[in-house]
Amino acid sequence: MHPTINQLCQAYFNASQQAPFSIPYWHFCDNQADADDCARLVVEGVKRATSPSLWWHEAHNEPIAKAGDLHVVTNWQGEAQCIIQTTRVAIVPFNQITAEYAALEGEGDKSLAYWKQVHWAYYQRELAETGFTPTLEMPIVCTEFNVVLARTQSVLA
Secondary structure, three states, rough: OOOHHHHHHHOOOHOOOHHHHHOOOOOOOOOOHHHHHHHHHHHHHOOOOOOOOOHHHHHHOOOOOOOEEEEEEEEOOOEEEOOOOOEEEEEEEEOOHHHHHHHHHHOOOOOOHHHHHHHHHHHHHHOHHHHOOOOOOOEEEEEEEEEEOOOOOOOOO
């Protein structure tokens, strides 16, 4: 674990006056360019949602986020970029994702067409070794969030 994760969590606990607890950490995407870009978009307040498939969660026995959950978003190298708090989770078939939700993802031109194109390719990679095959009806975990603390030079100097 990169030391910036502990530093950012400690800054959050100090600011919120909460007793420390374990906050999960992860990066977006399956490659450095996209992971770093998505982390930057989250810190800038542009990206406010993420959408893994339910089948990925099932294949990896990973819990689904719920409203109120905290997560540390890292870049590809594992350096903490911010802490987000889940505000809403809905499971929606791929072919029922809306333009409004695609815009919340904040990537590319923020259009539904762009969302479908890049996410379809991502789901093919994400599910490649799971026994699941992407379909238009596959369940997508639509997770909305807010940044509660972003990494700054003053926090992690």
